[in-house]
Amino acid sequence: MAKILGGIGTSHVPTIGGAYDRNKQNDPDWAPLFRGYEPVKAWLSVRKPDVLVFFYNDHATTFFFDHYPTFALGVSAEYPIADEGLGPRAVPPLRGHADLARHMADALVNDEFDISVFQDLPIDHGVHSPLTLFWPPSPDWPGKIVPIEINVLQHPIPTPARCWKLGQAVRRAVLSYPEDLKVVIVGTGGLSHQMNGERAGFNNEKWDMKFLDLIARDPKKLTAMRHADYIRLGGTEGAEEIMWLAMRGALSPRAKKIHQNYYLPMTTAMAVALFEEPGEKPAAKKPRASRKPSRNAAQRARAFA
Amino acid sequence: MNPQLKGTEELQGTYLFDLAASAKALRLNRFLHGLTAAQNRANFKNNPEAALDKAGLTAEERRMVRELDWVALMRYGASFFCLEKLGRVKGVSNPEMVAGFRGETLEEFLKTRNVPGAR
Numbered sequence: 319m320a321k322i323l324g325g326i327g328t329s330h331v332p333t334i335g336g337a338y339d340r341n342k343q344n345d346p347d348w349a350p351l352f353r354g355y356e357p358v359k360a361w362l363s364v365r366k367p368d369v370l371v372f373f374y375n376d377h378a379t380t381f382f383f384d385h386y387p388t389f390a391l392g393v394s395a396e397y398p399i400a401d402e403g404l405g406p407r408a409v410p411p412l413r414g415h416a417d418l419a420r421h422m423a424d425a426l427v428n429d430e431f432d433i434s435v436f437q438d439l440p441i442d443h444g445v446h447s448p449l450t451l452f453w454p455p456s457p458d459w460p461g462k463i464v465p466i467e468i469n470v471l472q473h474p475i476p477t478p479a480r481c482w483k484l485g486q487a488v489r490r491a492v493l494s495y496p497e498d499l500k501v502v503i504v505g506t507g508g509l510s511h512q513m514n515g516e517r518a519g520f521n522n523e524k525w526d527m528k529f530l531d532l533i534a535r536d537p538k539k540l541t542a543m544r545h546a547d548y549i550r551l552g553g554t555e556g557a558e559e560i561m562w563l564a565m566r567g568a569l570s571p572r573a574k575k576i577h578q579n580y581y582l583p584m585t586t587a588m589a590v591a592l593f594e595e596p597g598e599k600p601a602a603k604k605p606r607a608s609r610k611p612s613r614n615a616a617q618r619a620r621a622f623a
Numbered sequence: 624m625n626p627q628l629k630g631t632e633e634l635q636g637t638y639l640f641d642l643a644a645s646a647k648a649l650r651l652n653r654f655l656h657g658l659t660a661a662q663n664r665a666n667f668k669n670n671p672e673a674a675l676d677k678a679g680l681t682a683e684e685r686r687m688v689r690e691l692d693w694v695a696l697m698r699y700g701a702s703f704f705c706l707e708k709l710g711r712v713k714g715v716s717n718p719e720m721v722a723g724f725r726g727e728t729l730e731e732f733l734k735t736r737n738v739p740g741a742r
Contacts, residue, residue, distance in 0.1 A: 347740040377707070383649060401660070403707065471702060472641065473625060473627075474627065516635065517635060518721040544627050546630040549637070554637060583736065584738065584741050585736075
């Protein structure tokens with residue numbers, strides 16, 4: 319059966335991908351960002367997931383407002399890199415896990431989460447700008463993805479609580495996949511930023527820190543908030559944080575935040591947080607001689623007698 | 624009003640992209656979104672007026688695009704994410720666009736940032 323190893327919340331600012339493409343790893347202006355992704359990269363290289371399931375948003379790149387999907391699941395084996403106005407980035411096409419994605423489509427729809435699906439549409443920086451920092455191609459990507467697009471551009475956008483429920487449904491869908499697959503859930507976007515109006519350039523470091531705390535410790539507080547709260551506290555584009563909620567909803571309540579990084583150089587607060595699910599139950603310890611064997615141990619002992 | 628958004632009307636200098644804005648600026652946003660295709664970019668660069676004609680934009684929409692009047696475009700109902708495509712074609716960076724929205728020069732805006740070189 320498929321299992322979920324953990325989750326990643328990450329900003330998806332296009333300049334993150336741009337800094338990677340321009341080899342800015344050692345540039346003092348960018349090094350604190352890259353350093354913050356190193357533990358995530360190391361964790362992935364040890365845990366070796368087969369698939370990353372991405373909650374991300376498109377930026378009116380692939381989808382347009384003549385039909386903007388609230389939720390859309392990619393079910394293809396390959397996704398081209400989108401052209402966002404400068405030609406596509408020079409990274410390989412993203413590889414999709416089509417079989418898992420098709421299973422997820424069945425599971426979600428039968429679970430009354432009537433998601434739309436797309437095939438081989440191009441995918442923009444909402445997925446691959448952070449991806450290059452923690453799962454870089456060398457030369458091809460280390461594994462496959464399943465992309466789930468969420469509308470955060472055109473109101474009405476789905477509520478924080480709904481995104482949480484989507485995450486829970488995705489968890490059920492992944493865990494019911496019959497093959498042995500190791501899966502990590504990623505939610506991209508945020509943290510505080512605003513890209514419109516005279517309030518553009520708004521940030522709120524205090525709120526960002528609170529969000530990073532609550533997403534680990536008490537995510538229900540975040541799902542109870544309205545979009546107006548997110549916009550007031552984190553700017554209009556701070557609403558992207560609902561994709562972190564979908565990621566967190568797909569993890570178990572016992573998942574632990576084991577790393578985070580925060581860097582606010584320009585217009586967007588760039589954060590990354592890594593969550594790990596508790597490991598498999600360790601092998602049962604041998605009962606100490608002085609301790610009365612538990613009933614189960616006694617039963618097991620009888621079975622072997 | 625969408626109950627999820629109640630209270631945002633009190634925020635100064637904030638333009639939410641909703642279905643009314645989307646309907647009003649649909650043609651304009653469609654033109655901007657079209658700049659994700661290399662052929663459309665080439666057409667716009669080679670003969671901007673012909674490209675704007677083909678998109679069926681009004682005189683005011685054309686003026687805003689021609690003059691890169693970011694504040695007016697935003698107020699009119701353009702999606703920032705569609706404007707970004709125009710920015711890329713014209714070689715205007717996001718910090719320059721944000722400075723424009725704020726009514727600042729790029730230099731003035733960068734002075735308000737923690738790491739002005741991170742562009």
